[in-house]
Amino acid sequence: MNLTSASAVVTGGASGLGHATAQALIRAGAQVIVVDLPDAEGSSDRAEAVAALGGSAHFHPGDVTDPQTSADAVAAAARMAPLRAAISCAGVATPGKLLGRKGPLPAEQFMKVLAINAGGTVNLMTAAAAAMQENDPVDGDRGVLINTASVAAFDGQIGQIAYSASKGAVASLTLPAARELARHAVRVMTIAPGLFETPMMAGLPETARESLRAKALHPPRLGRPEDYAQLVMQIIANPMLNGETIRLDGAVRLEPQ
Numbered sequence: 580m581n582l583t584s585a586s587a588v589v590t591g592g593a594s595g596l597g598h599a600t601a602q603a604l605i606r607a608g609a610q611v612i613v614v615d616l617p618d619a620e621g622s623s624d625r626a627e628a629v630a631a632l633g634g635s636a637h638f639h640p641g642d643v644t645d646p647q648t649s650a651d652a653v654a655a656a657a658r659m660a661p662l663r664a665a666i667s668c669a670g671v672a673t674p675g676k677l678l679g680r681k682g683p684l685p686a687e688q689f690m691k692v693l694a695i696n697a698g699g700t701v702n703l704m705t706a707a708a709a710a711m712q713e714n715d716p717v718d719g720d721r722g723v724l725i726n727t728a729s730v731a732a733f734d735g736q737i738g739q740i741a742y743s744a745s746k747g748a749v750a751s752l753t754l755p756a757a758r759e760l761a762r763h764a765v766r767v768m769t770i771a772p773g774l775f776e777t778p779m780m781a782g783l784p785e786t787a788r789e790s791l792r793a794k795a796l797h798p799p800r801l802g803r804p805e806d807y808a809q810l811v812m813q814i815i816a817n818p819m820l821n822g823e824t825i826r827l828d829g830a831v832r833l834e835p836q
Contacts, residue, residue: 580663580720580815583608586656590614590643590703591669593625595777596727598632599804600666600811605635607812610659612652614639614669614703643669643699649706661714664815665707666725667700670745672779674738689741696745697752700726704756704767712763721764723815726753728771728824734833746771750824757822766821768814773828775802796830 587604591597592613601611613629617640629638639655641648656662673692675684704724711722728750735743750769757767774780774791780801783791792801810827814820 580718580723580818581608582663582815584660585663585717586610586612586660587664587666588612588614588649588652588656588662588703588707589666589668590649590652590699591667592636593628593638595668595779596772596775596804596807597666597668598628599808600668601629601632601636603805603808603812604664604666605632609635609664610656611636612639612656613637614641614643614648614652616640616642643667643702644694646702646705649699649702653703653706653710657710662707662710663714663717663720663722664725664811665703665711665722666727666811667703667749668727669699670696670727670779672739672742675741676738677740684740689744692741693745693748696742697748700749701752708760708763708765711765716764719764719818720766723766723768724756724760725811725814726767726769728769730771730773730826730828730831730833732771732824733826736833737836753824754822761821766818768820768822769824770807770810770814771824771826771828772807773802773826773831775804775807777804794831794833798829802827802829 587609589597589601592601593615604611615625618625639652714721729746731743732746732750753769
């Protein structure tokens, strides 16, 4: 799919996987709406990160758990050019055991992770698909939705109850969504990254990061955001990629802990 004279929406695009993806889309000629949380008072880190992408990037601050955030971002993108790609990268990995040191897993903590990772993904899918169905087909496609799961959807570790559940939901909805949207010529794909150098990884203790780095097989390194962005662009380009979750993990399989 040619992205020249097209627009795209990327959630979680002020850093990590989303930022690299927005950069790749801009290089391909797209106008990109970057959705991320508003900067805290006195900070401009996210706004500056999006501005650094250049004039084809447009910062749309908002919370992905609010359906209106996605609706407004999609509308902004469609005003610039037909929306051809929507990529969900926003997510959290709040740890928690069913029976932790402080007691049972709080229901509100579990539901918040699901609301961001699964609910936020569906919010963008819903808004984007509604806009894409109105597009004229280009190379047979009206658009493509690309979501982000995780290898934790399949190899969840101890302490990843909420995270694994949320990412498993994203992986599981891929096929039924692709089947439903096929009549609109809109494809749906999911990427399940393994161990990547992201702000989420940087937030872990150094001992935990070293332990994860040691699990890398080949290539013997953590994934880079550019690796994820490259797969996004390959999915957009290949019309036969539909209804599938691709593990992007260098053959890593996670142990229980």
